[in-house]
Amino acid sequence: MSNTVVDIWGPASPQARSSFPPAPDAHDEWPLEGGTAWVYHSPLNRRQLIRPVILSDGFSGGSTNLDQLWHGLEENGNYRFISELHATGHDVIILGYHDRTASITANADTAIECIRRAVHERVGNAKLAVGGFSMGGLITRYALAKMENDPGLPDHETATYLSYDTPHQGAWFPVSLQAFTHYATDKWGDVPTLGPVLRQLSGLLNSPAAKEMARWHIGKVDAEPEQAPERLAFLHKLDELGGWPRNVRKIGVANGVRTGTGNGAEAGATAVRCDGETLQDTWLKIQAKGDQIVARLQTAGDEATMVRTSGLPDIDGAPGGLFTMQSPAGDTGSFGLAALLMSLIGNVVDPDVITTSCFIPAISAVASGDINDPQALYRPIAAGDGALDAFHCAGRNEGHTTMTEELGAWIVNEIVAAG
Known part of the structure; x- marks a missing residue:
């Protein structure tokens, strides 16, 4: 059984897991208009927010379940993602939503509120890393792009945008x-x-x-x-913002292979x-x-x-x-x-x-091709393809948002390299 970060079907599944071991108490909890942010300081930072990494929840039914998210990020049996970020001196902010089925643009406003709070609470001048899992990567992509384009919003002060098996070119429901x-x-x-x-x-x-x-x-x-008309409207809004945030390094990983297999x-x-x-x-x-x-x-x-x-x-x-x-x-x-x-x-x-x-086709997760193109779906993905500055694909086709050392460690190293 996979311990994924995002559970696609969530509580709608007839065999949904009803409970998870409780997550540790957060060092701080920020009530947001459309959700909640839970702050976990690195032990190296003496309970100060110094190097914030914001990780957004993704698509599922109902509201964010912190216990389940923590389980997928940290107690998955493969790679303790939060602990590894903490070991590098980075503080982790888990961003959840009251309604994970709400529109991407609505939850992006919650992400913007979280980013602003992190910038305000941060001690020092270290740039943020901001991103998410599954649809959470789209939410934060839109949020950062909106902050760059809306003169009424402050600088996001973010160096790295990250996405984890995010449907940049769309998702496939059979x-x-x-x-x-x-x-x-x-x-x-x-x-x-x-x-x-x-x-x-x-x-x-x-x-x-x-x-x-x-x-x-x-x-x-x-x-x-x-x-759907809702998708076309969202893509139009995203296009008006330039499609992507421009003032960040954009990285992403795919739970699918790059070989075309x-x-x-x-x-x-x-x-x-x-x-x-x-x-x-x-x-x-x-x-x-x-x-x-x-x-x-x-x-x-x-x-x-x-x-x-x-x-x-x-x-x-x-x-x-x-x-x-x-x-x-x-x-x-x-x-x-x-x-x-x-x-x-x-x-x-x-x-x-x-x-x-x-x-989530691999070419969607690394934004390298149109999933409507049957040849592109099965074509090997070359380095430099697509809109991301750097990406990494899994060694096998695995469960959506499965946390592995292969993908998790690559992201941690990229965040550390950004300073």
Whole structure:
């Protein structure tokens, strides 16, 4: 089971982990308009804020869970990211939000408030490092760019911007999975036991944040996959700010490989299929190029609903950070989540489910290509590609925002090198 920093499905998952070991008491806690910042001073700094590093939470349901974030950052079994930053004399500020499904621009205002507070509280003149995990990297990217462009805002006094498996070029929610979630919600959303879970999942996929992140979105089962108006509006606002903060060194890491090697999910293969009390010959497929039927959805006694796509790339199998869902069954990810829902509504799922798939393509995380381009998805990423000043890709395709020594230590070294 992965201990990721960001739990994509969060409390909406029917097998969500209900509790985590408590995080240590913060040395300071800043109430913010749209969230909370928890300050953990380096032991080397005698409880003074001297070298601040702001780490933003990312996309999930509900409000930030500090215990869960701490667990992913520090108690993940791979790399104690906070301790390593502390050992270099850097203070860590964990930035959380009241609503992680809110629009990126709304949570960016909370990030700006946090940055201003850090600059005000800082002792000395050391520049900040600011960034985030998953969507948190987009939030802070927008926040820093806005601070550079808005004459009413102060200097962000930041030297390094960092992102960790952030969907700079968009995220991928399988169209078949979106369709099945909305379909199941339409059919069983009012059932007392499972209904609330289905409504939460459908609501999560239709939230402002999901619409802004997703490269292809459908709001209901029969909708055409496309960029949501909310995403187009966000990209326009970001473009008006220059796209990126200019007065910082921009670094990022990907939980996917740079070699172009995919995760093994074969385009066109059946990812999950079930039959039973409520569903008949219902299946979801791995996304393939061209004109495709990616899902067949049928309730007992009804006509089948066929979900079609046209012109999409074979992105489920692309190199990149994988969907994860922390559960007793392991990482049930994307199609594994569908399998779980199918069984919960009274059906038998065929064995050999392809449980997970690409969520953040590597070229999106390092901002080196368009995820709508099937060739770019599988092309090796060369040094110097893209908008980041420096980046590092994982040695294997692993769970989205999995903290590893390979990626974590690279970021720590980059922050230290910036001074």
